Amino acid sequence: MSKAKIRKIVTVVEQTNIEIGKSIDPPTRRAASVAVIENPFAGKYQEDLEELMAIGEELGGLLGDKCVAALGITPSQAESYGKAAMVGENGELEHAAAILHPRLGKPLRAAVEKGAALVPSSKKMGSMGQPLDVPLGHKDAAYVRSHFDGMEVRINDAPRANEIMVAITVTDSGRPLPRVGGLEAKDAEGKDGLR
């Protein structure tokens, strides 16, 4: 039995073939999968947020798997990831934190294989149609500079006042034309999650 009451799921794949006139070969690709769920605590203060933590655990796997499937890659081919939530007006910012932080990461890491690095995140309160910018970072070494990125998602009819939008992003690549130096993916050890 599903814990989250899911109204809809939107999955997006973006592929960039050309950036500022230069051909990107192979193209960079990133996916987002976004669930629109009922907020069980809309309209009231709830001290114990366990129910949302369990929902986060469920969605980490579900949405992570959808991203990987949409990219048509094996889990090990995933290179970066991110997460974010936007809470409708009858909820509370802390609801986003309860979904995103305690338990969502483990099943997401299973979906992308490994994942030593912190999953970068953002959260906000918002209304239907508002953009949500989901941060992206390399899944095994947070300092890999070529993979710092963000992906905008938005759904015209979500989140309604009593809903929460939960988004996971996964890529098989970094930015299209990285050239600002720093740690490169090929030099990352991927053990401590940082380098």
Add this chain to the structure above:
Amino acid sequence: MPDVIVRKTVIVVDEIYHEGGPVASEPLRRASALAVIENPFAGRFVEEITGFIDDLKPLGLQMAADLIAALGGDASVVEGYGKGAIIGEGGELEHAALWHAPGGYSMRELVPASKAIVPSTKKVGGPGCRLDVPVTHSNASYVRSHFDAIEVGINDAPKADEMVVALVMTTGPRIHHRAGGLQASDIVGEDGLK
């Protein structure tokens, strides 16, 4: 005529379980395919533009095939469709009309039950512009349960010298359709209307 230069593509799949009513066991699925292409006519008035229609055909077919793949690979699940285009500020609305034939006929080539005209919309807009792409039943335009629209858009497109072309497909009626009218089960399916 110029080649079609694709900067970026976006595929979106919606899975809709409910909208406040009974939860569907199988979600309604709606897929959108967008391509950001160079507008070969941007920045000046070009009188003769129709040659670009044929140039766009392979892209249309690819996008229609991508949509069917995104919906699981079986074209017979498609029940609704639509198309649209956003022209960047260096172009003109008429450029969007070039998408009618390659966009529409590509989907009708691949979708088995597709006697109905493909509904469409168009506009001129900047990066991040949203477009509400209309959707109707693919075999009989008057089927009321299948009238719908899908909002699409890309935060970094279209730039001034670009256009965004869009195709959309759906696997069924609105999730809680109950506004009467012609039912999909009652269509004759010969004239594309009823």
